[in-house]
Amino acid sequence: MRIRPAAVLILALSVVSAATFAHHGTANYNTDTQVSVKGTVTDFQFNNPHVLIFMQVKDESGKTTDWQGELTSPNHLARAGWKKDTIRSGDVITISGYTTKSGTHEIWIQKVIAADGTPIDTSGGN
Numbered sequence: 001m002r003i004r005p006a007a008v009l010i011l012a013l014s015v016v017s018a019a020t021f022a023h024h025g026t027a028n029y030n031t032d033t034q035v036s037v038k039g040t041v042t043d044f045q046f047n048n049p050h051v052l053i054f055m056q057v058k059d060e061s062g063k064t065t066d067w068q069g070e071l072t073s074p075n076h077l078a079r080a081g082w083k084k085d086t087i088r089s090g091d092v093i094t095i096s097g098y099t100t101k102s103g104t105h106e107i108w109i110q111k112v113i114a115a116d117g118t119p120i121d122t123s124g125g126n
Helices: 005-023 074-079
Strands: 035-045 052-058 064-070 092-099 106-113
Touching: 035 064, 035 106, 052 092, 064 092
Parallel strands: 064 106
Antiparallel strands: 035 052, 035 092, 052 064, 092 106
């Protein structure tokens, strides 16, 4: 049986494109409703493939819950003016976006608001 290079190339591209689509899909998020949480940043990771913000959020009873927010790539955010120190541990911010369908405390971030009420441009989030 002879393997044709074109067939191998098509198969390889199919596998790569399927993995890329799955990675960037929104299937894990409830895109019908948005939520907002305000909290204190515990970690800010300005790394590929996605920028991550970790926060501690207090509810009305004073109970603290850890939240994680995910944004687009650092390159995309850098074009919107972000730097590695745009957000720092200890900052109080509000993040808004879509939570996971599973109910975990994770948000696909669409908006970030600084403590003084100033929006931090995300260029549409993801």
